[in-house]
Structures are given as C-alpha cells and as structure tokens.
Amino acid sequence: MGQLIFGQLLNGAIIGTLYGIIALGVTLTFGITGIVNFALGVFMMLGAYAAWYFTDTAGLPYPIAVLCAVGVTALAGLVADQALFRFTRNNLVNGLLVSIGMIAVLEATALLIFTATPKELHRVMPGVIQFMGFVLPKMKLTVFLVLLAVIFGTYAALTRTWIGRAAYAYAQNPEAAELMGVRTARLQTGVVVYSTALAGLGGALYASLYSLEPTLGSLFVLKAVEAAILAGIGSVIGSLFGGVILGVTEGVGSIYLPLAFRDVYGLVFLVAILLFMPAGLFAGRK
Amino acid sequence: MRFQNRFLFFALAVALLALPLGVKSDVVLTILVFSWLQGMLAVSFNLIFGFTGQLTMFHAAAFGIAGYATHLSMQHLGVGYWTGTVLAALFVSVLSIIVGTICFRFRLKEFYFAIVTLAFSEMARLTVLNWNSVTNGTLGINLQEKPWLFGFKVNDTVSWYYLSLVALAVTLLVCSRLVHSWMGRCFSAIRLNDELGDTLGINVFRYKLAAFVAGNFIAAVTGSLYAYYLGSLEPGFLSIDQSLGIVAMVLLGGRSSVFAPVVGAVLLTALPHLIHFSAEVRSIVYGSILILTILVMPQGIYGSIAALLRKRHAS
C-alpha cells in the first residue's frame, strides 16, 4: 500500500505540473488583463496537434517540433489578442464569453481538420525507470522536468528582469506603473501571448503522453483555473504548487475513495481554501 | 411605463397569446416552448447576475435538482405534479440558503463567488450522476406523467406553449416588481459597490441572499416544467455547459433590463435550427456570433436597440 501511495504522490505531482503550466498562464493573464482566459484550453489543444503534426507528418525531431508548436501557438495567441482579447481588458464576463466563443470556433475547426479519431504520437522516449518500487515512464519524468524548468524560469525572469518587475508593478497598481513608464498595451499583449505560448508548450508535451482529441483542453483549463485560485491568483510559484496539490489530491483520493467522484476531491479542497484562506495558499508570496 | 410602451407591451402580449391560432407548426411551437422556459432561466439568472452583480454558476444545479426532486416527491410521497414542484422549489431554496450563506458570509466576490458556486454545482451533478439507486445515474429517468391544470392535462405542444408563456410572464412580472421595489434598489447598490452598501446601512448579506434564493427558486420551477415537458431527466441538466449557456443568453440579450435576457434565450434556442450548415461550420458560426455580440454590442441586443431608439428619440 505504501508503494501505491508513493507512486500516486509522484504521478499526481507530475500531472500537477501540467495543470500548473496552464494555471501559470491563467494567473498571469488575470493579473495583468483582468480576464480569465478559458480559451487557454484550446491553445493547449492547438499546441498538442501542432506537435503531432510537426513530428508525425512533417517528420521533425520531437524537441524541434515542440518549439515549432510553441511558436505556432504564440502566433495564434497574438492574433487572438489583437483581434479579440484587446477589447475585453478588465471585463471579466466579456472576456469569459469571448473565450467561450473562441473555444466553439477552434474546437470545431480542429474537428474539421483532424476529425474525432484520436491521434497518438509515436513514442518519443520509450522505456521506464524503476524508482523505489514505482515504475515511471521516462517521458513522464522528462515532461515533469521541462515544465519545472519553465515555471521556475518564468519566476526568475519576473523577479530579476525589468520587464518582469514592470509586470508586477502593473499588477499591484496600474496607474502608478503607467506613470513610471510601463507601456500598458504592450505589456498586456506580451502577457497574453506568453500565456498562450505556455499553454502551447503544455499541449505539445501532453501530446507525448496522451492521445489527442479536439476537446482535450476543456477539462484541463478548468483544473488550471482551480489550481490558480487554490494558490491565490497572481502567485507564479503558487500556480505550480496549486497544480501539484490538485494532481496529488486526485491521485491519492482515487485510491481510497470511489474514482467516479475524482473531480469532487479537488473542488472540496478548493472551496475549503477559498473560505478559510480567501487569498489562496500562497498569499503574500509571489 | 409610458403610454407608448404600455401599448407596445399589450400588443406583444396579444400577439403571443394568439400565435398558436396562426402558427400550426409543431416545430415552431416547440422551439418557442423551449425559448420561454430558457427565458425564465435567463431572467431568473439575471436577477442574481445583472441586478445584484453576483455571477452565479449554481443555476444549472437549481434547475436540474428541481427536476429530480419533483419526480422523487411524486414517486415517493404520492403528491401531484404541482405539489411536487413546490416541494422541489422549496428544497432548492433550502440548498440555496446553505450555499448562499457560505458564500456571502465569507464575502466571496466576483470570480471567487463564481468558482465556489460552480464547485457546489459540480458536486450536485456528480451526486446525481453516481447515486444510481435514486437517480438511475447516467441512464436517466423517463417521466411518463404530465401536469394537470384546471382539469386539463397539459400534454400537447399548444397547452405547453400557454403554460410556459404564462410562467414566463409571471416570472417577468415578479422580477420586475422586485427590481423596482426598495429591495431592487438595495440590489443595485450592492452591484455597484457593496462596501458602500454596508456603510449606507444596507444589510448586504441579507439582500444578496434574498436575490440568490429568489433566482434559484424560479430556476427550480423552470427545471420542473422543463423536465416534464421534455419527458426525461438526465445528469446533463446540471452540467457546466448548461450554466454557461444561460450566461450566454443573458449577455446576448442584455443584462440591464428584466425583459432583455428573453431575447437572448429565444435567439440561442432557435439559432441552431435556423442555420443549416454542416455541424462543424454551424459551431463555428455560433461561436463567432457570440464573440461579435460581446465585442460589437456589449450591452446585448436589447440594450443596443434600446440605446439606438433613445438616441433617435432624442435627436
């Protein structure tokens, strides 16, 4: 039993980083533009299909395909921002609705192009490693490490660079930041595009682990929003831990409690956090 | 209400009442029955969202739970449809008081309120989905009974048309009375700034809860009507998509008036049956319409037209 729990702790943490990377996008977008971008799920889907296309059809090596996929998603994010999200800044409900509209449009387009047949990438890195009696696919571990690196890298960039500090300043006090010379429009666009690129990366890595369907992002984005709130919106490292906590709760919860209620465990936890620690678990820490 | 408005209102009421005399198409009437029911849902949602400023995601739960509760009380308590509906609506009200008290006592606002109500709604859905012995789980329940009213069995589409139209009219009347009362002014104060409401001596908690319970009560009645019109129940009634659909109706119609959400409800109910494209293309068109409405007409269709008329009137 100990092994089972340890395995699920580890596995939950890995899935949690996938929630975490999208949650990071949710947190950044919300902090800087005041909207919750539910369409990050479809950008994730876009990244996943792009990675599949660049490897299995175009024949590129997987790491390059991932980079291409991230590029494609970022570009799509830029277009979406300039055409749509630009007009919904600081309007939570309109932003929500526009992202729902986008989900309908992009999912249907994906269905037209890729059909409902699940796509599966060829095995990028077959094989497993044994770790304290738990068998872990190598690819899963790799995805975990890459995502950790990106999240911590983002954290470092936000705390150490001028643009990062500008973003923080803006999130704290938009007017003051603007007076200090932060160019709001550019900052907001940059954050939206970066968030979609993160979602694209999440999707491209997801593609190496799971089969792809046009609707793959919708479930993920809900979890990511949960994770972001759990951590406290605005907390970069928090979004990672929010994701991990969610992943672990689901994994370990599924062992002891009926699996069909899996999605409830995270929600119950979320409600408890919001009621008793309304600013999130990582309030005050950035 | 000015005389002109009153006349318009009266003409509309007569036209809608007389409609089944001219329109014999079962398809059109069915779309309208669903539109009126969805309209009730949207109007009651807008009481909580548009007038009191609380983005609730519990509406689908109130709607779905009531369908099941009506069926269960009819089956196990041996009551008739209408008593069952009242019991279901009371049950949903009690649930709303619990959920609302938790949310408002802890001063959850905006997005946080939306997420916590969504969490409760999902818990309700998963309970309905997995409580097989009571709800028949994913297989759903077929409802054979139909309501009786004044000795008539509400069975065919025309009688449902009138029943749903009257129910919608009562909803509009109740909500409009509520919104234009002292209570409605408290709702607006809370929407605009609830700290300010507090300092003005408004019991913010009590009025938020009142709006939440009232909205869910109407949603519950709607759920009971909807289930028995459709003749079946399934856990999908409580899904997130259902709640999002309601939000879309309200935004499309407009959130600033009691009546406006009905416009959105009619449009979104009828739209899938008016546009004849292949499935994927239709979904793309639907999404685009949603996006365009939000970006081009942020006040919704009703709000934009009203603004346009006002401008013309002024010039």
Next chain:
Amino acid sequence: MKNRIAVVAAALAATVSSAYAQDVVKIGQIEAQTGTLATYGWMGHQGANMAITEINNAGGFKVGNKTYKMELVSPDTRANPQDALIQLKSILEQQKAKYVFGPFLTNVFNGIEPYATQNNGKFLLMGGATAIHAQLGTPNRDYLMRTWNWDAGASGFGQLMVDYLKKQGSKKTAMIFQNDAFTKVAVDIYTPIFKAAGMELQVELFEPGTKDFSAPLAKLAAGKPDYLFPGYTDAVLYDIVRQATETGLFKNFFLVRGSMAPGLKNKDLIDNYIAYLPKYFEQAEKTEPKVREFITKYKAFYKTNDFPYDQAPLCSSSCYDHIYMLVEAMKKAGTVDDVAKVKAALMSITYDGLWKIRYDTTGEAVFDFDVLHMKKGGAITATRVNPK
C-alpha cells in the same frame, strides 16, 4: 392572357414539384456530430451520407415501377436532447421523413422517446442507444429498432466473448470503464456472465475526460487480475492500454468494443489482446472484395488517403449497410410509404453487405463479427462468429 400563362405555369410547377417530391425518399438521422461524444454519430453520418449518394448516383432504386432517389436530413444534436427533440419534430413534420436513423446516445433517445412514442406507427426509428434495448417490443414501440449487436441474451455476443476468454485460462478480470449510460448496463450484463463462467470480476469506473489512469490501474493491479477489460471508446483505449503496458501492470487485454490499434501500438509489451470487433477491416480488405471496394469508395468519396480503420466498424451501426438494407426491404415490401410493411420486410430479410445483418424478433440487429486475438509481437488471428 398573361394571367392564364401564369396560372398554367404555376399548375405545371406544382405538378412537377409534387411528382418530384413523391420520388424522393427522405432519410432522417439524429446523431451528435460534434462534441466529446461525437465519434459514433460522426461515423454514422459518414456511412449514411456515402450510401445515399451512391444510390442516387446509380440512378436511384426501383420499387414497383417507380424509381426513387434518397435525401439525407442529418442535423447535429450536439448530444443535447432539447435540440434533438426539435430536430426529430422537424424531420417528421416538415421533411415528412418516415425513416430515421439514430440516436446512439441514451440521453438523446430519452429526450425524444415520448414524442416518438406518440407518433408510433408513422415512422421507423433505427438507433444504437443502450436505452433502446429495454424498450424494444414493449407496447406502442412498433417504431423502434436497434441497429447494434446486444451483449446479452440468446444472440448476444457477451457470452461468446467470455467463453473465448475462459478458454485462455483467465481466472480474474479487472474492468475499467467510463462512467456513462452504456457502462451502467454493461456492468449489469457482464457481472453474471463472468460469475456463471466461474471467473472473478473487479470493477472500477472513471469520469469521462480522464486521461491519466495511473491511479485506477495501480489500484486494480493490486488485486492481481490476469486480464484487463478496458473501456470501450477509442478515446480512452489508447491511453489505458498504453499506460497499463508501459508500466508493466497488465499484459493481457479483453475488449467487447473498441479497436485493434491500441493493442498493435504496444504489441511488444502485450501477451494477449482479445477484442470483439464488428469487422477487422485491415484483414477483410485483403480477403473480402466487398470490403476492398468499400474502402476504395470511402477514400474517393471523402477525398482522403486515410481510411479510418479504427472507426469504420462503427459503420455497421445506423448507416452504410443499414441504408442498403432499408432499400432492399422497401423493394421487398413493394412500398416506400407503408412503414409497417417495410418494417415487416426488414425483419424478414438477412442483408448480405459488408455484414450479414438480420433483426431478431424484438427488432434488434444481429450481425456477424470477428473475435480478434493478438499475441505478443502483433500476430493476429481472427475468428468469424455468426451468432445464433
């Protein structure tokens, strides 16, 4: 004079159009073609669309001494009972169709069932939904037929499949299924079959949308079952089989729906992969001329080089063969309008198309299928089974 011409022209137009209308047999289809549950409906639509276009391109079909063409009315229900009810009303009332295929989804069927039952006798509804099974042959359900093999009962394939599994020496099976309408019934069907065969069955259900099965697989593996009986849709099969084999938790698989592709993809890590399949297209393409022709036609019709081998078996339900079978029944009945006669004809024939399809006495389809057995390395043996 001008007026008179107009009147004559109008009258002519009326006769022409009504004559034309008479010569078209409309076929309705109510399936979800978008959304997470769209796989079956989408494939069903592809098959029906193809069959009807083929029939029309060949000049239609002859009943008595009249030639008819077909027209498909195929709205997308989006798995929403409200939309489906409106669509069915439109198909029956406005399109005046008498033959409707679908739905595959139980919630959609439940939503249209009261209206359909009110219109008993006026049309035929031929769908695959789980919930249809329980209503077949009950009063006022003459309109109802089910186009899919049923797991249980005298002609059911579940028993045949479990018999096959027992021959492999299996003692304990772990079932991991998506929590949905079919699963609820499947657990009720397979529990007694396994029990009667003297085999143990462990059951674990998961929420639709689950992609990572690490937790439930580890939980099930702790009970040391020798076969894994995974969910039935391809969307989850790929992931379950991959994750179960990658970690070495399971080496043997038993499926009553789904496809071979997930097994083949992991063929070196699997000892046995046993599946029920309406047809193994990869092999049938080589041995059956009809199948080869179908695949060629499909590729040309949808202008694609990728034949959906995994999902083509779903074509047996609510589409390709069933359209042809319906035409054959109309010819035999000598009418395209008399629903009762057409139904009687449908029940009396065995259609020999891609499948050998017939209906049992309640109106449920029974067709031949393959039991496929893949061994380590990917060697597949197919056993054709004709249920009694």
